[in-house]
Amino acid sequence: MSALAPRFKKLIRQDVQSMHAYAVQESAGMVKLDAMENPHRLPAALQAHLGQRLGALALNRYPDGRVNDLRRALADYAQMPEGFDIMLGNGSDELISLLAMACDVEGGSILAPLPGFVMYGMSAQLQGLKFIGVPLTADFELDEAAMLAAIAEHQPSIIYLAYPNNPTANLWDDAVIEKIIAAAPGLVVLDEAYQPFSSKSYIDRLARHSHVLLMRTLSKFGLAGVRLGYMMGPKALIAEIDKVRPPYNISVLNYECALFALEHRDVFAAQAQELVAQRAMLFEALAAMHGVKAWKSDANMILIRVPDASKTFEGMKARGVLVKNVSKMHVLLANCLRLTVGTADENTQMLAALRESL
Secondary structure (H helix, E strand, O other), rough: OOOOOOHOOOOOHHHHHHHOOOOOOOOOOOOEOOOOOOOOOOOOOHHHHHHHHHHHOOOOOOOOOOOHHHHHHHHHHHHOOOOEEEEOOOHHHHHHHHHHHHHOOOOOOOEEEEOOOHHHHHHHHHHHEEEEEEEEEOOOOOOOOHHHHHHHHHHOOOEEOOOOOOOOOOOOHHHHHHHHHHHHHOOEEEEEEOOOHHHOOOOHHHHOOOOOOEEEEHHHHHHHHHOOOOOEEHHHHHHHHHOOOOOOOOHHHHHHHHHHHHHHHHHHHHHHHHHHHHHHHHHHHHHOOOEEEEEEOOOEEEEEEEEOOOHHHHHHHHHHHEEOOOOOOOOOHHOOEEEEEHHHHHHHHHHHHHHHOO
């Protein structure tokens, strides 16, 4: 990357210049198992049907009231409680950024367990908010005492709890989550990005609280390329946060694709069940592999620890299989790789590449 000219160094914020951009790995020609995508494409008949619908859209016009049809469809799909409302984002990433913007009050801060989704901390930094990361235990559980102490000390505006977590893929203890929610002086955001593969959801407990938001995405549902996230919360609260959302942030193509997918939710549900079955097969194979520790997963990924993560990652890459090397993300992730659950054929190739690369 070329160096920034001195005249621009005065214009760009110093903290931004010192940041690292979110890295997307080059994946052309690889078995791509690094980004927790659903590996299944739309069946051919549905591709043709969707193509006709998208082709008939008025692309010369700004998005219209049909976006509200999508909000209603998502509320129905998610079984949103009475008295709650739903807000849409260009992926969950935009919702995370908008929350930081809306809650940027003097002395405000954002708290989340680590290791976790990098955008929680990045959104805080970009908005000029303090970020407090609280380490998980060695086995990636919530550290109840440390979390409650950090909440008492910092009084965070927002607490993020991923359910299940990325990259560890586990669901945390519900009793500890409830204690954190009770102690929270501000908002608590339950991030259910991996809900299609999870054995539990917080949706049936959401109505108990006036300060808890539930965030999901259609990326793991099977529409990562569509970029559509949604967040549910009490109507008055969502109305305030929604004020910072850019107008027309959801394109006509995005909302029509999402509506189409929800009309065919049974196809995506079947894909999710297939991936859950593949996850069980992968976990069994990994558990029997010498030198590999695998953690149980409620998502479409499995975290493993190997003797030498860099060597294994490069070995798998050389064999045409791309996974995510998370070993440098946090001290607790030393020598860890994150494997996305793929199709049966992809998983067979991944296991073979892993065995040969240990």
